Amino acid sequence: MARTAGSHGPKTMEAIRKAALTLIYRKGYEAITLRQLADAVGIQPGSLYNHVRNKQDILFDLVHDHMTTLLAEVEQAVPADAAPLAQLEAFIAFHVGYHITRREQVFIANSELRSLEAPNHSVIVGLRKQYEGVLIDILRQGRADGSLRVDEPTIAAYAILSMLTGICSWYQPTGRKSAEQLATLHRDLILRGIVA
Template identity: 50%
Template sequence: MARIAGSSGPRTEEAIRRAGLSLIATHGYAAMSLRQLAAEVGIQQGSLYNYFRNKQEFLFDLIRGHMLDLHAALDAALLPEGSAEARLTRFTEFHVAYHVARAQEVFICYSELRSLEPDNLAAVVAMRRDYERKLGDILDHGCATGEFRLADTRMATLAILAMLSGICTWYRPDGRLSREAMQEIFTGMVLALARGEAAEAVAVPPRRRGALRAGIG
């Protein structure tokens, strides 16, 4: 890669982040070296230390930055008030769209938790729990108002997030389903689960059946 003019500044920092995400997603954190990262960006290895002290700090910064972006985007997307069903719909639509758009960051955020040192891991786990709590609050509210029928909202929270987040490992933009179709299908499944309507959870919404594009996988 051609050398980026200068070894500091927002442009270089963004290039380092993009290259780091790609290298970690492809090779894993343990296998990626700072020499390799610097070569990918086109700068001297020593210039990396203008941005982080060591490789662990770099990984933590990537994952923490992703979690901050996720929280901010969710807060902007969620309805400030309204029915639990409307808020759960908005949450599901947001989560699917975000995880499709930023699949690489999501993958690293899950797969490289094991590579974080204890203090860094604790900080990220706390951020993840805060995100889970936002969904849990919606489910708790829905149960309190009678909109939802859930025996255990904590388990439902984890089940919904596991189902929705898995999309980043298999979804292809050129596949059978558009992002909008995925949002609608997943919303139907999540709402059916929350309402206790298991039989409806796997049904494809009729108005979307004719709008699905050819070929996943």
Template identity: 35%
Template sequence: MPSHPPERPVTPNGVARAAAIRHAALELFTQRGYAATTMADIGQAVGIRGPSLYKHVASKQQLLVEIMVGTMEALIAEHDAAVRGTVDPRERLRRATEAHVRYHARHRHEAFVGTREIRSLEEPNRSEVLCRRDAYEQAFRDLVQAGVDCGRFHVTSVRLASYAILDLGMGVSVWYREGGELSENEVAWQYGEFALRLVGAPDAD
């Protein structure tokens, strides 16, 4: 199945309806899982019956792809914005980690579906999403490697260090809730500290 269906004319109402359909699909994929969710379920959630839903979306697979590709594109964009404006390896890693944590605190369902439903993607969609995931992991690996190269970070394995930092942030989506004991800012700052300790970075001057 092609990952990009034929384009349809887009109107303001159409954009809003498409966003509502994606949101409903995300909620249902989170609650029931991709396999157990039907297009009829999604249509019912947004008040659209049967064939009318296909005027807005080609398939359930397309919805999953849009959710997962959108998640990765958002993560990559926020990472790039976070590290822009500084060349200091320590500060770049802190900012990238904080952006990673903030995204997972704010988008728990996207994180859950992105992890669990990679198995549900068909080719070439699966490879497309995995390529973006690899690029995002590589961005963290490059940050850690830059710190090692200039003698600021000290790790046995750059790859394992980058995986550990990513796992830290992804775990936030499991337990973090607004209004809890710690604010998003406190969690993001503390996880930035965890990342710096993990790579053996010295305290800031």
């Protein structure tokens, strides 16, 4: 592919990130090469090193960006002063909506966690724990005020997150249910199980 005229600096880095996201999603981290990435962007392989040190940095950048965006947006989506039940409903709607619209990022963040080197892995696991902690705290507050029947908030949170994130593997925008309808269905399934 010919290099895009005028591509440099931030514009090239954004092209690298987009191409890496697509390639890793389609082929897997281990299967892609920097040469393939350079070809997809339309630059010489050696030019990649003007923007990234190595393939590991690219993967970490993609997953770290996904996790920091997820944390920032959940903070905006879940009202801190609301009752636990309202917080739980907001969390479910946010999680389903976010994950449906960012399927590539979610898939890579989950399936390629194993490909991160130890220091990078630790950073991402820490960010994941922060996100999980949002839901765990909601469930603990609901247990404390009696609005939610949750004996084990941490285990319940992991079960809920698995169910909600699983939507990425089967959701189709052209399916018979909209994203909003699916969020409502998931909310109802969860609330029927734990609302006191």
